Structure formats: C-alpha cells, structure tokens
Amino acid sequence: MTTIPNKPESPSGKPGSWRPFLGLIRSARPSTGLLSLALGLSVLTAAGGLIVPQVTRSLVDGFSLSSLHAGQIALIACLFLASAAASGLSIFLLNRIGQQVLYRLRDRLWKKMLVLPVAHYDRVKSAELVSRMTNDTGIVKNLISEHLSTLVSGSLSIVGSLILLFALDWRMTSVLLVAVPLAVAVMVPMGMQMSRISRSTQDETAGWTATLSQVLSENRLVKSSGAEPLEYEHGREGMFRLLKLGIKEGRVQAFVTPLMTIVIMMLLAVVVGYGGMRVSSGAMTTGGLVAFVLYLMQLIAPLTQLTQFFTQFQKAVGATGRIVETLAAPEEDHETGSAVPGEIRPIRLDRISFGYGAGSDVLKDVSFEVPCGKVTALVGPSGSGKTTLFSLLERYYEPSQGALRYGDENASAFSLASWRGQIGYVQQESPLISGTIRDNIVYGLDRPVSDEELSRAAAMANAESFILSFDDGYGTQVGERGLKLSGGQRQRIGIARALLRDPRILLLDEATSSLDSQSEAAVQEALANLMKGRTTIVIAHRLSTVVDADQIVFLDKGAVTGIGTHEELAKNHELYRQFAVSQLRYEDERQTVIL
Structure with a gap:
C-alpha cells in the first residue's frame, strides 16, 4: 500500500539552482517598501553594533569617576535601546513579509491544485501535494522571516568589523587572518555536507509524511486487511x-561545533596575548584592546549565522523546485469555450480511442450515439472500459483519437464549467464531504438554495424521511467521507445533490449494486424520479437493472461489439446471451435465497 515517492528535481534540472527560488519569491509580490524598511533597520542594527566597541574604547581609555557623567550614560542607554528597537521592528516586519509570501504561495498552490487534471493525480500522490502546500512553503517562509536579516546585517557586521579591526591594529588583524583560510578549508566542505544532509532529510520527511497521510486516511482498509504490522x-x-x-547531521555538528569553539578560543588567546604585549609596549591602548576583542566577536558570530543561512537557503531552493514543478504543471481550462446550447442534443462518440500513459489503448475505435431523453446502458466484462468511458464523458481526459460530440459539435468547443454543469454523476458509492447533510446536498452550487427546494429534492430522492429522523435533521454531521451514514443513505443524498443541479445528462455507475434489498428499492425509486426527461447513461453491473433500457451497448476489451435492446442482443450477440443467461440465473437464485 505504501510507497516512497521519488525525489524531485528542480525545474531547471540543476539541483541547488537559485534562479527559480528568486522567481518564485518575486511572483509572491512581497512588499518592496516593507522589505526595504526591514533590511534598512537590520543595517542600522548592525551599524549600532559597530559603534558600541568604539564607545567602550573611549570609556575604558578615559575612565574615571569624575569623567563619567549622566549624558554619557544616557547616550549609551539610548544607543542600546535604539539598536534593540530597530532589531525588534526588523524581525516583526520580516516575519510579516514571510507570512504574506507564505499566504500568497499557498493561495497559488491551492488554486492550482483545484484545476490540475485528473491525469496529474494519477501520477502524483495527493499526500505529496499536501506536503508541498504545508512543509515546502513553510521552509521558504522561514528563510525570509528568520534568516534574511542575517544575510544583510551579518554581511555588514563582517565587512565593518574587518575594516575597523584593520584601523585599530593592522598588524594584529593580519595575524588573525592567517586562521581564516584554515577555517574556510574546514568549514566549507562541512557546510556542503550539511546542505546535502538537509536536502535529503527534507525529501525523506516529505515521503514519510505522504506515507502517514495515506495510511491514516485509509485506516479502515488497514484494519480490515490486518495490515497494521505491515x-x-x-x-x-x-x-x-x-x-x-x-x-549524520549530529556527527557533522559534533565536529563543527567543537572546532569552532577551539578556533574562537585560539583567536582570543592570540588576541589577548599579543594584544597584551602591544598594550605593554604602548603600541595599543587598553580600550583599543577591548574594542578589538568586541569586534572580533562581532566577526565570528555573523560567520556562524551566515553558515546557517546558506544551509536554510539550500533547503528553500529544494522546496522551490517542488513548488515550481507543481505550479508549472498543465491545468484544466474551465472557462475557455462556449456555453452548452439550450436545446437538448444527442451525444455521439465518434471513433474514440484512449489509453492511460504509454500502455495499450483501453478504448479502441468506439462509436455509438446516446439518444436524447433515453436510457443507454453500458454492459460488458470487468476491464472492458466502461468506467474509462465515463471519465471521457466527464472530460477528465481527452481522447487520443476520435471525438466526443454533442450533436454535431465537438464537446471540446464548450467550456468545461458549462459542460460539467450539464452532467449529474451518481457513483456506486456516492462520495460525501465532512460536514452536514445540507452541506453535501448543496455542494458545488453557486446559488442560494431555499429550505423548500432542499426538502423537495430530498423527498424526490427518497431521503427526507431518514434525514428528519435524525435529531439535527439537515444539520446532522455525516462524518469523514460520510461514514456515519449507511450506503443507501449516502446514495440517496448523492441523488438529491444531482436533482438540485437539474442536469440534462445523467451518468449512473449503477448505484444499487452493493445495497441490500430494502435500500435498493428506495434508491431505485429515487433514481426513477431523477431519470425522468433526462439523457441517461448507466454502467450496468447487473443486467436485471437495465433489461428495460432503450439501448444497450456491449463493450468487450475496449471495443463495441454489439448495440441494441436486451431482446435484440440476446438473440443476435452470443457473448451477451451467455452473459445474460449466467447473470440472470444467478440473480434469480440469489433472490430466491433472500426470499
């Protein structure tokens, strides 16, 4: 049941490409004014940090109780407060920008997912798409909210600290810089390895989340199959x-963290030792040495933060690849095309062939006409293409050859919204959403539905009696996928939903095949009300339910091998006759046993 999805690549084909990431951020339209203000405040925070050591140097070199006055203390306090306020406001603004980007990315993804064709969901697990909507967008948001200011303020702190260190004592700074190539030689490979581990963890987490989602959503199948151990x-x-x-990540951190500590301690030892000598010789003041140590710390801390930024950036680039891949996928166009004309026309299948992917065709050169206002039944062995034909009628897929026509016009000339608005589809087990009975009956309608209209549809669907038997009536919660209702009750709610849509064309995937005799009788009566005056196409799993159909189309191995009434096919079609004799005998015996 569970499979781990393949790791996706970025659309550019180059893992780690930053261009799609920047393009995705631009498409989310972050406020340039707020972003500039936030980054400007980060610059002020970094600049304030660079001023503090200079103030400290002046205080240490000229310190005495008589020289210390209220103005100096107030100036230092104001400097610290201003720096803290700028930092806090910058953090708030970047968080707000990140949340706005997150909202817009999720809005685009959600809109995209709703218009992706059925064929896309055949290839990509829905749980993977959920992971892209939640985990991947969250990673992009975190980069903006928590790490972007590091790039700006950290870079400024590093450059400013280096300049001021050289200004304070270029000889001692030159000695310190000898350690930089050594640190880089160790840290860069470690950083690259950490990035690879982070991307692998990200991909593995997405696959694991997809597995959990699938298993938990199908928990009844798991339990009924005894598959808990598996x-x-x-x-x-x-x-x-x-x-x-x-x-692995802990192993890298266990190497990097002590190494960084050792490097910092060695640098401090060198600074204090060599700096003490410089102070003793009069080449440097005590305040200068204190300022030098403070600038050194301001150089080291941003380097660590920048390492974290680039690790997070690699994660965001990986997440971007999956998001952009989804946004770039072909989608259904619901609006292009004309409205379905007002007059009722026959449906014609004109030499249609279709197959899923690169496999052999499921339907092969299928041609027949569905007359207006009549009942056409599709009959044939399992795997003959009946359900695939329904998918083509709903235009979930387009034929690889031939055409679906409404009258003489190709159905593709009509907009998907208009075409599907003419169709009512009642499946073997009508799907319900979590919510109330009323929510499910009016689902998908873009107009208000009065209580009288709702009651009339429910009554015609033979559903009102059991609905009103509940304490909350139409406000009764049906549970996830309608599991609080019986199969017959779910079917009748599905029929009431179809009645409210008032469709011209009905697709019935024999809605009574899995019901008990009492529920079947109620649903059959509801279906009779639904089918009046409408063009109806039925997938027949039991011939006894369609022997009175105006037309029966027999499908075998994806091809039409016979068209006619029950009597005509029983007389002229050998396979249909065998099919009918075996099925009808079985159903008679089954009915006898039940009685």
Missing part, C-alpha cells in the same frame, strides 16, 4: 532513514 514496518523504515540522516 504498515508499522513501512512507517518504521521511514523513521529509521530519518534517524540515520539525523545521526
């Missing part, structure tokens, strides 16, 4: 891979 192993394998990646 799914536990699948989940444990994902957790174990995450454990190994976490240990």
Whole structure:
C-alpha cells in the first residue's frame, strides 16, 4: 500500500539552482517598501553594533569617576535601546513579509491544485501535494522571516568589523587572518555536507509524511486487511532513514561545533596575548584592546549565522523546485469555450480511442450515439472500459483519437464549467464531504438554495424521511467521507445533490449494486424520479437493472461489439446471451435465497 515517492528535481534540472527560488519569491509580490524598511533597520542594527566597541574604547581609555557623567550614560542607554528597537521592528516586519509570501504561495498552490487534471493525480500522490502546500512553503517562509536579516546585517557586521579591526591594529588583524583560510578549508566542505544532509532529510520527511497521510486516511482498509504490522514496518523504515540522516547531521555538528569553539578560543588567546604585549609596549591602548576583542566577536558570530543561512537557503531552493514543478504543471481550462446550447442534443462518440500513459489503448475505435431523453446502458466484462468511458464523458481526459460530440459539435468547443454543469454523476458509492447533510446536498452550487427546494429534492430522492429522523435533521454531521451514514443513505443524498443541479445528462455507475434489498428499492425509486426527461447513461453491473433500457451497448476489451435492446442482443450477440443467461440465473437464485 505504501510507497516512497521519488525525489524531485528542480525545474531547471540543476539541483541547488537559485534562479527559480528568486522567481518564485518575486511572483509572491512581497512588499518592496516593507522589505526595504526591514533590511534598512537590520543595517542600522548592525551599524549600532559597530559603534558600541568604539564607545567602550573611549570609556575604558578615559575612565574615571569624575569623567563619567549622566549624558554619557544616557547616550549609551539610548544607543542600546535604539539598536534593540530597530532589531525588534526588523524581525516583526520580516516575519510579516514571510507570512504574506507564505499566504500568497499557498493561495497559488491551492488554486492550482483545484484545476490540475485528473491525469496529474494519477501520477502524483495527493499526500505529496499536501506536503508541498504545508512543509515546502513553510521552509521558504522561514528563510525570509528568520534568516534574511542575517544575510544583510551579518554581511555588514563582517565587512565593518574587518575594516575597523584593520584601523585599530593592522598588524594584529593580519595575524588573525592567517586562521581564516584554515577555517574556510574546514568549514566549507562541512557546510556542503550539511546542505546535502538537509536536502535529503527534507525529501525523506516529505515521503514519510505522504506515507502517514495515506495510511491514516485509509485506516479502515488497514484494519480490515490486518495490515497494521505491515504498515508499522513501512512507517518504521521511514523513521529509521530519518534517524540515520539525523545521526549524520549530529556527527557533522559534533565536529563543527567543537572546532569552532577551539578556533574562537585560539583567536582570543592570540588576541589577548599579543594584544597584551602591544598594550605593554604602548603600541595599543587598553580600550583599543577591548574594542578589538568586541569586534572580533562581532566577526565570528555573523560567520556562524551566515553558515546557517546558506544551509536554510539550500533547503528553500529544494522546496522551490517542488513548488515550481507543481505550479508549472498543465491545468484544466474551465472557462475557455462556449456555453452548452439550450436545446437538448444527442451525444455521439465518434471513433474514440484512449489509453492511460504509454500502455495499450483501453478504448479502441468506439462509436455509438446516446439518444436524447433515453436510457443507454453500458454492459460488458470487468476491464472492458466502461468506467474509462465515463471519465471521457466527464472530460477528465481527452481522447487520443476520435471525438466526443454533442450533436454535431465537438464537446471540446464548450467550456468545461458549462459542460460539467450539464452532467449529474451518481457513483456506486456516492462520495460525501465532512460536514452536514445540507452541506453535501448543496455542494458545488453557486446559488442560494431555499429550505423548500432542499426538502423537495430530498423527498424526490427518497431521503427526507431518514434525514428528519435524525435529531439535527439537515444539520446532522455525516462524518469523514460520510461514514456515519449507511450506503443507501449516502446514495440517496448523492441523488438529491444531482436533482438540485437539474442536469440534462445523467451518468449512473449503477448505484444499487452493493445495497441490500430494502435500500435498493428506495434508491431505485429515487433514481426513477431523477431519470425522468433526462439523457441517461448507466454502467450496468447487473443486467436485471437495465433489461428495460432503450439501448444497450456491449463493450468487450475496449471495443463495441454489439448495440441494441436486451431482446435484440440476446438473440443476435452470443457473448451477451451467455452473459445474460449466467447473470440472470444467478440473480434469480440469489433472490430466491433472500426470499
């Protein structure tokens, strides 16, 4: 049941490419004014940090109780307060910008996901798309909210600290810079390895999340199949891979953190030792040495922060690749095309062929006409293409050859919104959303529905009696996917939904095949009300329900092998006759046993 998705690549084909990331951020339209203000405040914060050592130097060199006055103390206090206020406001503004970017990215993704064709969901797990909507967009947001100011203020602190260190004592600064190539030689490979581990962890987490989502949403299947041990192993394998990646990350950090501590301690020892000699010789003041140490600390801390920024940036680039890949996927165009004309026309399938992907065709040169206001039944062995034909009628897919026509016009000339608005689809097990019964009956309608209209549709669907038997009536919660209702009740709510849409064309995937006799009778009566005056196409799983159809189309291995009434096919079509004899005999025996 569970599979781990393949790791996606960035659309550019180059993992780690930053151009798609910048393009995605621009498309989210962050406020340039707020962004400039936030980064400007980060610059002021960094500049304030560079001033503090100079003030400290002046205080240390000229310190005496008589020289210390209220103005100096107030100036230092104001400097610290202004720096803190600028830092706090910058953090708030960047967080706000990050939240706005997050909202707009999720808004684009959600809108895109709703118009992706069914074929896309055949290839990509819905749980993976959920991960892109939640995890990947969150990573992009975190880069902006928590790490962007580091890039600006950290860079300024590093450059400013270096300049001021050279100004204070270029000889001692030159000695310190000898350690930089050594630190870079060690830190850059470690940083690259940490980035690879982070991207792997990100991909593995997405796959594991997809597995969890799938198993938990199908928990009844898991339990009824006794698959708890199997799914536990699948989940444990994902957790174990995450454990190994976490240990790798810990191993790198265990090397980097002590190394950085050693480097910092050595630099401080060199500064204090060599600086003490310089102070003793009179080449440097005590205040200058204190300022030098403070600038050194302001140089080291931003370097660590910048390392974290680039690690997070690599994560964001990886997340961007998946987001851009989804946004670039082909989508359904619901609006292009004309409205379906007012007069009722026959539906014609004109030499249609279709196959999923690169496999062999499921439908092969299928041609027949569905007359207006009549009942056409699709009959045939399992796998003959009946459900695929319904998918083409709904225009979930386009034929690879041939055309679906409404009258003489190609159905593709009509907008998807208009075409699907003419169709009512009642499936074998009508899907329900989590919510109330009323929510499910009016689902998808863009107009208000009165209580009288709702009651009339429910009554015609033979559903009002059981709805009103609930304490909350139409406000009764149906549970996830309608699991609080019986199969017959779900079917009748689906029929009431179709009645409210008042469709011209009905697609019925024999809605009574899995019901008990009492529920079947109620649903059959509701279907009879629904089918009056409408063009109806039925997938027949039991011939006894369609022997009275105006037309029966027999499908075998994706091809039409016979068209006619029940009597005509029973007389002239050998396979249909065998099919009818075996099925009708079985159903008679089954009915006898029940009675």
